[in-house]
Amino acid sequence: MIEETGLIEQEEQDLYEHLRVVVDKGQSLLRIDKFLMHRIENASRNRIQNAIELGNVLVNEKAIKPSYKVKPQDVISIVLPHPPRDTEVYPENLPLDIVYEDDDVLIVNKAAGMVVHPGYNNYTGTLVNALVYHFQQLPTLPGNDGRPGLVHRIDKDTSGLLLISKNERAMTWLARQFFEHTIARKYIALVWGDLPEDGTVTGYIGRSIADRRVMSVYDDPEKGKWSVTHYKVLERMDYVTLIECQLETGRTHQIRAHMKHIGHPLFNDAMYGGDKIVKGTVFSKYKQFVENCFELLPRQALHAQSLGFLHPTLKKRLYFEAPLPPDFEAALEKWRKYGQRLETSD
CATH class of the missing domain: 3.30.2350.10 (Pseudouridine synthase)
Structure with a gap:
């Protein structure tokens, strides 16, 4: 039995899913990654294993190891980033004000007037179009399909800092922080x-x-x-x-x-x-x-103006500020x- 218990909303609405799975009474012992693969739509084994390693999968409210075997009536809670939508995003060479970048994350100071992601009447000229172009200039990273992973969103006419994940592992790590409201904004x-x-x-x-x-x-x-x-x-x-x-x-x-x-x-x-x-x-x-x-x-x-979060690899809190625009x-x-x-x- 699977029930969707909530979505992280705001500008990051629909970016993450929070699922609660109650294991059936007749379930035989089975590794948790295999069990979840067959119960979560569009979830690869690698995606689930990343979530387990980062503590985003809880069984009976406790973190577990990837080797854990599910038992009848276990209660499993999962926070996962939604997979990218199956729509073509065209790269565009648009100016970006990059505040910070490493192998895991990118922080952009978005100008007012720029739409964050393609949508109705805004299929080009968006931040995502610019990020796709930018990412094409980088080496291929494990878990990175060349598309930027939006961690949250801000409105078109709001300026300021946006945090973007560059691989699946970073996306999953940051998803949990947004879900638990531990990212400071x-x-x-x-x-x-x-x-x-x-x-x-x-x-x-x-x-x-x-x-x-x-x-x-x-x-x-x-x-x-x-x-x-x-x-x-x-x-x-x-x-x-x-x-x-x-x-x-x-x-x-x-x-x-x-x-x-x-x-x-x-x-x-x-x-x-x-x-x-x-x-x-x-x-x-x-x-x-x-x-x-x-x-x-x-x-x-x-x-x-400001953004603080726990880095997925450095395991330390980073903090950034952007001055008021002209x-x-x-x-x-x-x-x-x-x-x-x-x-x-x-």
Whole structure:
């Protein structure tokens, strides 16, 4: 009996599968890799053995050796990366801002406006197209089929750090960390309004009934997945606030939906109501000032600033940061100067 007990969501939605297998009462003793090969679709023996060696396969909540033989009514839990979809991805020589690279992982500072992976209406010009081209210039590595392994995702108009695995072993190792929420990610966001203090937003995130493209926060667990975002105030600039967000969970549009939910949508986030004047004065000069800021930062003010994880081979935690991009910095500087003018006019 196999039941799918959950998917890691957010920008990394659908990248990993969490399966729970209850062994039948009449099952004879059989090596666990052979047993799972016949019960998990698209799972090679090598893929399963990698998962076992990395501790991603538990039997009765305990890690086991590859030689373990399943017994009747064992409860087996598995976290595996989904296999690549059977669609052609064409390599494209697109610029990449590579922050770090070794034989196992690649860290990219993604520019705002770049779609992460091919999909409807976006089959070219994506980060994955660029990564496929980049990987063609590298030696063939065991477990690497020449396609980059996305470990998580960020929205098209969000800038910042993305972690990519370069082989099956790294993918499986990182899958577990994402599943257990031990990969540390911090985002910088500019939100509308004056946030009074640091805080935490929680709730069940699911698709909006009114617009399926938008995520809403619900109190009902039947309507979504549990989500937690911690935020810290970094700087107040009268009608906007610069904050740092730390994700405890990873749901689609989590920060964007959470800040909208508490009445502080991200600055210039069109999908969540931040592309109009939410706080401020009625004066025409102020309206023009905000419009100028929108032109400088023509997207939601969200940047994936830092990323920390346990490396699959080095077995030590690595930490990376990416500075705010020029469009974000330009809008911030404009708001700071606006605030200074208000102070001198008081």
